[in-house]
Amino acid sequence: MVAWSEQERSIIANLFSNLDYEDVGAKALTRCLIVYPWTQRYFGGFGNLYNAEAIKMNPNIAAHGVKILHGLDRALKNMDNIKETYAELSVLHSEKLHVDPDNFKLLSDVLTIVIAAKLGTDFTPEVQATFQKFLAVVVSALGKQYQ
Ligand code: ZNH
Numbered sequence: 001m002v003a004w005s006e007q008e009r010s011i012i013a014n015l016f017s018n019l020d021y022e023d024v025g026a027k028a029l030t031r032c033l034i035v036y037p038w039t040q041r042y043f044g045g046f047g048n049l050y051n052a053e054a055i056k057m058n059p060n061i062a063a064h065g066v067k068i069l070h071g072l073d074r075a076l077k078n079m080d081n082i083k084e085t086y087a088e089l090s091v092l093h094s095e096k097l098h099v100d101p102d103n104f105k106l107l108s109d110v111l112t113i114v115i116a117a118k119l120g121t122d123f124t125p126e127v128q129a130t131f132q133k134f135l136a137v138v139v140s141a142l143g144k145q146y147q
Contacts, residue, residue, distance in 0.1 A: 001080065002080075002082065002133075002137050004079055004080070007126070007130075008130045008133070008134075009079065011126065011127055011130040011131070012076060012079070012130060012131070012134055013076070015115070015127065015131060016072075016073070016076050019069075019115075020118070021066050021069050021070060022062075022066055023118075024069060024111070024114055024115060024118065025062075025065035025066035025067070025068060025069035025070070026061070026062035026063075026065040026066060027065070027114045028065055028068075028069065028107065028110050028111040028114045029061055029062075029064060029065030029068060029107070030055050030056050030058075030061055030062070030065065031110045031113070031114060032103075032106055032107045032110045033049065033055050033061065034052045034055055034056075035110065036103075036106050039103050039106065039107075040055075042097065042099055042103075043060075043061065043064070046058060046060040046061055046064070047060055049061070068107070069111075071089065072138060074086065074089075075134065075137070075138045075141075082137050082138060082141045083140075083141045083144060085141065086138065086141035086142050086144070087141075087144065087145060089142060090141065090142050090143065090144050090145035090146070091145045093142060094145050094146045094147075095145075101139075101142065101143035101146050104138075104139040104142050104143060105139050108132075108135035108136070108138070108139050111135065112128070112131060112132060112135065115131065116128070
């Protein structure tokens, strides 16, 4: 089990309570699809992904980015049990969606960049380290049911 200090817990709680899910969720998934174009393959049914502008304007992508970001609320609310919390979503991504688990890491990296850009100097080294630890635990949990 992953241990969290009181300071880490308060950093994560604070970060999420100030998070603009609509903006950050849309930007993170959009950026992921532009920077790592092979991730577009999972979103064939989402409409026009023809170029960066089209991806940025695509409402289905924006909405799905927000949904994914809200998917992180589960980890926030179950900090001491992240692995079990994502068991079902891990099965879904593995067996039904066939999402390559490497993509979880790619998305978590772009998410970190988007949040860093928004927070500016508030994104201190402590906040960065804690957020990346949090995301690493989520990424690992989401990859758990892959065989
Ligand atoms: Zn995912 C879906 C979460 C990543 C792809 N996702 C989903 C959902 C959720 C999530 C919650 C919904 C489910 C239901 O409905 O039940 N994701 C998530 C998270 C993460 C993710 C948390 C991380 C962090 N995903 C991801 C990635 C990708 C994806 C990276 C690729 C690239 N997902 C996906 C898809 C889907 C999902 C494709 C389905 C969609 C539809 O609707 O169709």
